[in-house]
Amino acid sequence: MERLKTFEEYLRQPLEERLPYYEKNQRVYHVMVSQQFSYDFLMKLFDTADLVKHITHKPNGAEFLASVLQHKRAMLYFTQPSTRTFLSFLTACQTVGMNTGEVRDPSLSSELKGESQEDGLRTFSSYFDAIIMRDPKPGFCEYVAYCLDQTSRSVPIINGGSGKDQHPTQALLDVYTLYRSFQEQGGISGKTCCFVGDLLRGRAVRSVIYLLARYWKVEMYMVAPDTLQIAPDLEHFLQEQEIKVHKTDNLEEVLPHVDSLYMTRVQDEYDLSQESALLDYSKFHLTIENVQRMQKHAIIMHPLPRRHEIDPSIDSDPRAMYWRQLRNGMYIRAALLLYLFNMEHRLAEY
């Protein structure tokens, strides 16, 4: 066996060299980055999520679903604060019948006793059949997946959002919401999607854009203050994909043209030192008045939590999809677990 790469060595490899590690038997095995999902994978997963949602609402459907992965267990390793994503994964596990264990406060762990975090995570792989993790260190869950793959007991690792990095399951639920919303309108291809807010640092936007690139002829509006526009590497990626992108800081002007509006908040928990609180972000907030300017079929999304980006009185507008995104998240994560354990086919039994 070759010597184990260190964390730094591992991340020094370009993404294209790392991607093959995340597959086994030509299927997604570790869930790490949006870039690893093919169009076919998305279609298959969305079908499974549709089925999960459908069966949940049928008599004895919930009981049936809860029997499918009853023999599997998941570790929820969330050392970065998160309630929403944590609970979404927890309830997704419960939906398909998986037992769970959790580590949420790293100070409770045996790191006190000087153990390496790699050893700690290897311990979890002895007790659990999958590890869902959110850790503040960018790329760390990729490295854990790599390390476990070198042992005799590898288990799927699911990136539950890491640092400023990626949040692949948020991207899946976002695109699943678009997929469901445009089902009667010819699908996602050809639609005009608008992203608003902090496009530089919000990992949700980055992750979802990689997935939208799988669709045909999507057009994009990027509405942000100059200092928070999309990063150069992301812009380069969109150019390569020949996706038409409009950058602007004028939300009102754009509203009548979009099919979907993806609002985000300013990620100021990452740089509280900065004087970002002094900037006026109110022109990037959605008000009852400017919702009037949107098309009847257009939808409003938000990864949540929100602050002032969307006036709560918009919540009852039929175009508001952000609360529905939450439930879609639960269905898509349940579908993902079924996929990872190769059990989607069991749903046909119902």
Next chain:
Amino acid sequence: MERLKTFEEYLRQPLEERLPYYEKNQRVYHVMVSQQFSYDFLMKLFDTADLVKHITHKPNGAEFLASVLQHKRAMLYFTQPSTRTFLSFLTACQTVGMNTGEVRDPSLSSELKGESQEDGLRTFSSYFDAIIMRDPKPGFCEYVAYCLDQTSRSVPIINGGSGKDQHPTQALLDVYTLYRSFQEQGGISGKTCCFVGDLLRGRAVRSVIYLLARYWKVEMYMVAPDTLQIAPDLEHFLQEQEIKVHKTDNLEEVLPHVDSLYMTRVQDEYDLSQESALLDYSKFHLTIENVQRMQKHAIIMHPLPRRHEIDPSIDSDPRAMYWRQLRNGMYIRAALLLYLFNMEHRLAEY
């Protein structure tokens, strides 16, 4: 849709105007305050609790019960420290087969990211079918129930004890304990119930008194130091209900006359600043000696945790009911969950 009331506006409404919000289809839907429980509701719930207890002890009974609400999930939102009530609800959920999620440390939540608590709780209603909550702000869980009712995804909210406020499920388990204890002695009506300790601030006492008022000809002794006697509004309520009340600070004198003795501790965690530690509360403590003065059939209750109110050597006296109250709490909460999901009738299948 009318504009949402603010928290302050909502609580400004008199209780009688708020009570109808807590019912749907003429059944209790949100569990908020003792005042909302009718005599018929109590009788029905106690029957269900009896059945839960009975079935638990039969072969395969526990397995049967755990299948009844297997398709439902509860959120335990306990941002105020509590072990006892938390575990009672947890095990009640497990008894009827519900999966659970929990939030116990508000600092772990996405409040960090500036989300409103209302949004946070709406999130939970997307993932869970009921929310059991204990929050330090008086009236807050009532307001949450009101807010969720305005959305397309309302779920039952259960008040697990809020601030100095109400603790309705504690009241249910207390009266259920009285009901069981006096089953062979003509029931609760006509009995003499005595409350001892901090009657001003203990929410358990307040909640249970509202329920006892549903019974016929209950007489009450209130034993407390002058500064901790029952609040004027509660005294007024008892007068209106034509309940005979004796206020005194002499416990020994009262003991021979009571059918039930409800001991409480001084709630000094609410005002550590006060010099309450200097007062001598020992005359409001129950000793082995003064238990001798009680009638043979009388019972001793305590909402627990206790400090010095009851000498531990009394625990083995057959009149001590406080440990049994704990188990009754589990049964009554399980019964309540079955009721809220309209599933009590399923118990007849067993």
Next chain:
Amino acid sequence: MERLKTFEEYLRQPLEERLPYYEKNQRVYHVMVSQQFSYDFLMKLFDTADLVKHITHKPNGAEFLASVLQHKRAMLYFTQPSTRTFLSFLTACQTVGMNTGEVRDPSLSSELKGESQEDGLRTFSSYFDAIIMRDPKPGFCEYVAYCLDQTSRSVPIINGGSGKDQHPTQALLDVYTLYRSFQEQGGISGKTCCFVGDLLRGRAVRSVIYLLARYWKVEMYMVAPDTLQIAPDLEHFLQEQEIKVHKTDNLEEVLPHVDSLYMTRVQDEYDLSQESALLDYSKFHLTIENVQRMQKHAIIMHPLPRRHEIDPSIDSDPRAMYWRQLRNGMYIRAALLLYLFNMEHRLAEY
């Protein structure tokens, strides 16, 4: 009823007088100390653990196992930090279908309200059918078992490791690992077992040695710096049992002679004040080079977490058993739960 002994009075009794408390109907009832396990008990438990492991890997085996104790609940009371042991017990409970509740942060508990810890634990015994506990006070879980036995609702207490004290289930998993490893080599009797590191304070070593004394003609090497050699009472015990013991500080010299090597870390979390960090422990660390000196069939164990005692590159050597110990721990704890509820015989149904 006689007066309850105080904690101090209880512990003042010699161990031989306490041991009978831990049995009921001539079976182990409370799991407290290694000394209480007979050879017959070990053999029976190892058979059950073998069956648990075997059934887990069969189709529908996990589902079958998870039905056996579905009607029982366990409280995990871990007020001393622990992730590994906590999760091992949690997943053991899940394996046999038990629901669980947990208390991990004593500050969240109602100790705030002045309740005694004995009252708190009696509360748990009202809600749960077994209490698994790790508490920093040596002997405290023995005292809790004694207190609960005086009430009408005693439940089995399992010592999950207490202070510098005992860790009986760690000992069970260690000896189970030896049992499995030497199954094809005539069993544990007659083998040479070597312990390395902090033999004075590590509770794992102490606990496992008591069990090895149940086997015939085991020989032992104790490799440690003089200041951390085994305690006088343990040495006296080994003499009484006529077990041949070699004390040395030379690991390299010993390696060719041993059948099992049990590495431990220095327990410096117990005395951070001491200058132990200044001592050179590297001669008590296992390197790739000195693994070469070991016999082909010998095995390497470690209770984990490790620091520098074992070079991670040894992990892939087939003699490295420490990761397998983790999974054995889950199986043996599941077997123990089945035993405590008298349900081992149910495995034959599968």
